[in-house]
Amino acid sequence: MGAVTAPQGLENVVVARTALSAIDGVAGKLSYAGYSIHDLAERVSFEEVFYLLLNGDLPTPAQLTAFSTELAALRTLDAVDLATVYGIPSQGHGMDALRTLVSALVQRLPKFPFTTEGATQLGMIIAAKMPGLIAAWHRARSGLPPVPADLSFGHAENVLWMLHGERPTPAATQALNTYMVLLAEHSLNASTFAARVAISAHSTVGDGMVAAIATLRGALHGGANQEAMETFLAIGAPENAAAYVDGLIERHERLMGVGHRLYKVEDPRVRHLSGQVAALAAHGQGAQWQAVADAVAKVIATHPHFTKRQLSPNVEFYSAPLLYALGFPLDLFTCAFAMSRIAGWTAHIREQIIENRLIRPKAEYSGPEPRTVVPLTER
Ligand code: ACO
Secondary structure (H helix, E strand, O other): OOOOOOOHHHOOOOOOOOOOEEEEOOOOEEEEOOEEHHHHOOOOOHHHHHHHHHHOOOOOHHHHHHHHHHHHHOOOOOHHHHHHHHHOOOOOOHHHHHHHHHHHHHHHOOOOOOOHHHHHHHHHHHHHHHHHHHHHHHHHHOOOOOOOOOOOOOHHHHHHHHHHOOOOOHHHHHHHHHHHHHHOOOOOOHHHHHHHHHHHOOOOHHHHHHHHHHHHOOOOOOOHHHHHHHHHHHHOOHHHHHHHHHHHHHOOOOOOOEOOOOOOOOOOOHHHHHHHHHHHHHOOOOHHHHHHHHHHHHHHHHOHHHHHOOOOEOHHHHHHHHHHHOOOOHHHHHHHHHHHHHHHHHHHHHHHHHOOOOOOOOOOOOOOOOOOOOOHHHO
């Protein structure tokens, strides 16, 4: 078969099959296993979505109780987990810490079989422990002791509990749960693809997770939530939004949290995130940054640079003020994304194991013509 030159960035190239989520970027639709994201967003828990992605169906009450209990039981950090947290550098970015902590966790666990069951087991352990590990690391660098997991809390509530050591308000729990549901899965995004590439080579499931975490961190992917918030902080007040955006375009820079490879209309997750940001603001959390984000959204809705290129706010745009209002430090924003996307990564790794063939594309050679080696003394 002759070589086919794929477009740069593999735009519109289908390279895998998935039963997990479907995206229609022209109609602005997203569904998980057939359920519209609009039905799921505020109505189900992160645990229900994780179960859905692993099992193909939403759980019954009994199935949910069993699954949530199993996941919660894995949360607790033992002495070895804490020794790892205290043993890694306290400097550096939260995603560096997360990558190292997950890698160390995988290293000390027994080797899981390269099967869908093995992937589920390890995915659940990492999903359960990741929030506590990163919260303990952040608290350690802030001179604070770790907060023991509370097994009676739902997953999202426990994330905030372990980070802050205070029981979150119902509004805060609802906002983070909605965020985690919306961020849990998104087909063949860069981090999920990285995980599938690693698994396709028969690397371990843990390797696939670490590859995904490393890829998620990129500013064009999951790292955009932190950069979007830094932009809003730099803008400072709604009345500065228009001038800031004009200046950014003049400097040929990108507005983070805007634009998407697939969505050419509004990203369907945006309205739910913006709704949660508004709900938090109504409870006195983050009203200033809601106002700035709304002002920027208004500017780009009519700004020719953005309208001409069909660039709208993406999932990171309102994730930024949401995570800020919930008290996440800026360099843990992308960790919050990883805590959610771990559900999708686990499910995609399972799919790759079931239908695997080594992912090994070709490159078109563009280097020098064949030539001979000149001996070192004659060069
Ligand atoms: N701000 C300003 N201009 C932009 C932006 C932006 N955020 N995004 C794209 N453009 C412009 C580009 O400059 C380019 O203009 P040109 O045609 O004049 O050269 C045009 O739109 C197309 O850009 P591409 O980079 O080719 O689009 P692509 O589909 O490859 O990029 C991406 C998608 C990477 C998400 C891009 O929109 C971007 O960089 N956004 C900012 C980062 C971001 O928010 N990433 C998170 C995405 S969601 C996620 O991964 C969870």
